[in-house]
Structures are given as structure tokens and as C-alpha cells.
Amino acid sequence: MLGPMQTLTNPDVVVIGAGVIGCSVAWHLATLGAGRVLVLERGQIGNGTSAMSSGILRTHYSVPQNVDLALRSWRFFERFAEHLDDPEASAGLVRCGYLIAVPEGDKVAPLRESLAAQAARGIAVELLDARAAREKLPIARFDDAALIGHEPDAGFADATLTATSFARAARRRGVVYREGVAATGLAIEGGRVRGVLTHDSGAGVGGRIDAGMVVSAQNIWAHELTKWTGLPVPLVAERHRVLALAGPAPYTRAMPVFKDLGSPGMLYGRSYGGTQMLVSEGTAGEVLATPDTTQGEVSMDLVAHIGEQVAARFPGWEEAALASSWTGVYDVTPDWNPVLGPVPGLDGLIVAFGFSGHGFKLSPAVGRVLAQAALGLPTDVPLAPYALERFAKGRMLSGRYGAGAVS
Numbered sequence: 504m505l506g507p508m509q510t511l512t513n514p515d516v517v518v519i520g521a522g523v524i525g526c527s528v529a530w531h532l533a534t535l536g537a538g539r540v541l542v543l544e545r546g547q548i549g550n551g552t553s554a555m556s557s558g559i560l561r562t563h564y565s566v567p568q569n570v571d572l573a574l575r576s577w578r579f580f581e582r583f584a585e586h587l588d589d590p591e592a593s594a595g596l597v598r599c600g601y602l603i604a605v606p607e608g609d610k611v612a613p614l615r616e617s618l619a620a621q622a623a624r625g626i627a628v629e630l631l632d633a634r635a636a637r638e639k640l641p642i643a644r645f646d647d648a649a650l651i652g653h654e655p656d657a658g659f660a661d662a663t664l665t666a667t668s669f670a671r672a673a674r675r676r677g678v679v680y681r682e683g684v685a686a687t688g689l690a691i692e693g694g695r696v697r698g699v700l701t702h703d704s705g706a707g708v709g710g711r712i713d714a715g716m717v718v719s720a721q722n723i724w725a726h727e728l729t730k731w732t733g734l735p736v737p738l739v740a741e742r743h744r745v746l747a748l749a750g751p752a753p754y755t756r757a758m759p760v761f762k763d764l765g766s767p768g769m770l771y772g773r774s775y776g777g778t779q780m781l782v783s784e785g786t787a788g789e790v791l792a793t794p795d796t797t798q799g800e801v802s803m804d805l806v807a808h809i810g811e812q813v814a815a816r817f818p819g820w821e822e823a824a825l826a827s828s829w830t831g832v833y834d835v836t837p838d839w840n841p842v843l844g845p846v847p848g849l850d851g852l853i854v855a856f857g858f859s860g861h862g863f864k865l866s867p868a869v870g871r872v873l874a875q876a877a878l879g880l881p882t883d884v885p886l887a888p889y890a891l892e893r894f895a896k897g898r899m900l901s902g903r904y905g906a907g908a909v910s
């Protein structure tokens with residue numbers, strides 16, 4: 504239960520969007536003493552793109568700032584209920600580890616260097632030979648692997664459960680959530696955001712809501728900021744397909760998440776429901792003209808295309824049956840990394856968009872640094888590398904793997 508209906512006038516901070524990022528921001532605002540916090544959500548809590556997430560958690564990145572955010576987030580996920588001070592809170596964490604493998608080629612060096620950087624950061628990582636990798640994931644073959652990395656402190660969790668758990672804990676600390684209320688603009692005076700304009704849907708909120716600070720956590724709908732403020736929002740909405748396959752042997756929850764950098768689609772896979780394999784491609788998806796999370800088609804051609812790659816890695820899985828499928832939309836920036844923090848020339852606004860298919864694993868730490876930024880506090884991790892201006896200034900945040908969801 505999320506708690507009783509509450510009302511709130513004159514908030515100190517308004518958060519737009521109650522996905523896993525907005526919910527994390529709101530909870531961190533409450534714990535950092537932000538005062539009155541109001542969250543506006545056009546739909547339902549956790550029901551945007553977070554609801555379609557594959558939920559994989561790892562600290563493996565080649566961009567050092569991402570490693571930092573992911574590590575801080577992992578530590579939060581590990582003791583989620585304790586941090587939220589709510590014994591019933593759960594992120595649905597499954598700590599099964601993360602395997603990442605490459606054949607000979609241009610990704611060997613990025614993998615080796617990224618693993619070394621993780622180790623230098625104090626993260627437990629190890630190199631495995633093919634036999635040791637098969638012991639962890641006996642349904643796969645590794646005979647073509649030139650390098651296999653293993654991160655034991657990794658796995659997957661549930662993004663919607665995480666969002667609603669943050670929301671419940673935040674409500675207990677006085678944060679007010681309004682579902683079914685869309686922000687339709689920002690009140691801007693003297694070069695500063697002074698509040699939010701809303702569409703009154705009958706949920707008790709409407710018109711102009713004054714606030715000292717506004718945090719936009721709108722994901723693919725962050726384009727609205729351009730209409731409201733003129734800010735450039737370099738974002739592409741990309742639809743991705745996810746399959747759940749029932750194979751000849753179970754993909755158990757004890758088996759690690761697997762990233763196959765040798766497959767054409769840079770596949771990732773994990774256990775789904777304890778027996779099936781959740782699988783999807785890590786390459787670019789279908790570009791949508793407008794942000795839209797309605798389900799797209801998962802054609803049999805696409806199923807066959809992914810199925811062939813699965814069968815090449817998992818012997819016997821050419822006979823796997825398609826158990827279910829769905830689509831989800833990434834908010835992709837030019838360097839596949841998010842935009843976080845204040846924006847140039849407009850005080851009173853903090854933005855978070857462009858998570859490019861890897862925002863869930865960063866959500867606890869991102870929520871904290873954004874709350875810190877909104878309150879004018881020093882941030883745990885410098886936000887300058889994630890600044891919106893980086894695109895205009897040619898300071899892309901690209902790592903050893905280049906643009907893509909590994910980052």
C-alpha cells in the first residue's frame with residue numbers, strides 16, 4: 504500500500520515523473536530535508552519505461568563516472584529495506600553475478616581495461632577460463648571466448664517494485680504523490696523556474712503550482728522541456744524488443760546474467776521466472792517519431808533473428824519456445840549516457856533524462872546526487888561530465904566500448 508491520500512500546497516520542490524528515477528529523487532529529497540516535496544505523474548507510479556526494464560544490475564562500465572554511480576547504487580540495492588527504513592521494502596534483488604565474454608577482436612582490450620579499472624576501484628571481478636565460465640552458466644558454450652569477466656556482486660532486480668518501494672517510503676516521510684496529473688509547462692520568471700503548470704485531471708491539483716525548485720525526471724517525454732523552455736533535448740526514443748524463451752534446460756536464478764559481446768546483437772540474457780531466459784539485443788533499436796510506450800510488434804522475423812544468436816551461444820536452444828515478448832523504449836542521447844543536473848541559463852531546474860537503456864542500475868545514486876544538486880549541496884559524484892552542455896562543447900561521455908548500452 505502506498506498510504507493515504509494527502510494534499511500539498513506550496514511545495515518546496517516539485518518532481519515531474521514517478522518512474523524509478525523520479526521516485527528515487529523524491530525519497531532522497533525527503534531524507535536530505537528538502538521540506539515539502541510534490542511528485543506529479545501523468546500516469547501511474549513506475550508504469551512508464553521502468554515497467555519494461557530488464558532490471559540488470561552491474562558495475563561493469565568503461566566510463567569511470569558510471570562505475571562510481573553503479574557501485575554506489577549496488578550498495579544501496581544490497582541493503583534496500585534497511586536504507587529505506589522499511590522492512591517490507593524490496594527491490595526484488597537476485598544476486599546471481601554477471602558474466603561478460605568477448606571473442607578475439609576489438610572488444611578484448613576494452614573489456615580487459617574496464618575490468619582492471621573496476622578492480623582498481625575495489626570491485627570484486629575475476630577472469631574466468633571457458634571451463635570455469637561453464638560451471639557458472641552450464642547452458643552456454645564459451646569455446647570461442649578470448650576473455651571472460653565475472654562480477655559476483657551483480658544480478659538483476661525489479662524496477663517497478665523499486666519505484667513503488669521508494670514511493671511508499673517517501674510518502675511515509677511526507678512526500679505527496681499525485682498520479683494522473685500532467686505537467687504542461689513551467690512557470691519561468693526572471694530567468695528562473697518558479698513552478699509548474701499542470702493539467703487538472705480532477706486529482707486535486709491544477710493550474711500553477713509555485714515551487715522553489717523543479718526536478719524533471721521525464722525520460723522520453725523530456726522533449727517537452729524544449730517546448731516549455733527552448734532548451735535543446737538531444738534525445739531519441741528507441742523501441743527495443745525483449746523475449747522470454749523456454750529452452751531445453753532451465754536458466755535458473757543461480758545462473759549469472761550473461762553479456763555476449765561476440766554476438767551480432769551484443770545479446771544480454773538472464774533468468775526469467777526461475778526457468779526461462781529473458782533475452783534482448785544491446786544494439787540500436789527502432790527509432791520512434793514521438794515518445795510512445797504502447798507495445799510494438801515483435802515479428803517472427805525478429806524472434807528468428809534473436810533466436811539464431813541464442814542458439815549459437817546456447818546449444819540446444821534452437822528448439823526453444825517463445826514464452827512471451829514485449830517492447831520497451833530507451834531514451835537515447837548521442838553518447839548513450841544520461842544528462843544530469845542543472846541546465847545553462849535557467850536556474851531552479853534540475854533534469855535527468857537520456858539513460859539510454861541503463862538507468863535502473865544507476866537509480867539510487869542518481870536520485871541522491873540529483874536531490875543534492877536540487878538542494879545546493881555538494882554532490883557525491885561530480886555532475887559536470889553529465890552536463891547538457893557537453894554535446895554542444897563536443898565533450899561526449901564515451902568510454903572504451905564507444906556509444907552503446909554497455910557505456
Ligand SMILES: Cc1cc2nc3c(=O)[nH]c(=O)nc-3n(C[C@H](O)[C@H](O)[C@H](O)COP(=O)(O)OP(=O)(O)OC[C@H]3O[C@@H](n4cnc5c(N)ncnc54)[C@H](O)[C@@H]3O)c2cc1C
Binds near residue numbers: 520546864
Ligand atoms: C526494454 C528495456 C530494458 C532495460 N533494461 C535495463 C537493464 O537491464 N538495466 C538497467 O539499468 N536499465 C535498463 N533499462 C533502462 C531503465 O529501465 C530506465 O533507464 C529507467 O527505468 C528509466 O526510469 P525513469 O524514471 O527515467 O523513466 P520512466 O519510468 O519512463 O518514468 C518517467 C515518468 O515520467 C512521467 N512523465 C513524463 N512527462 C510527464 C509530465 N509532463 N507530467 C507528468 N508526468 C510525466 C511518465 O508518465 C513516466 O511515468 C531498460 C529499459 C528498457 C525500455
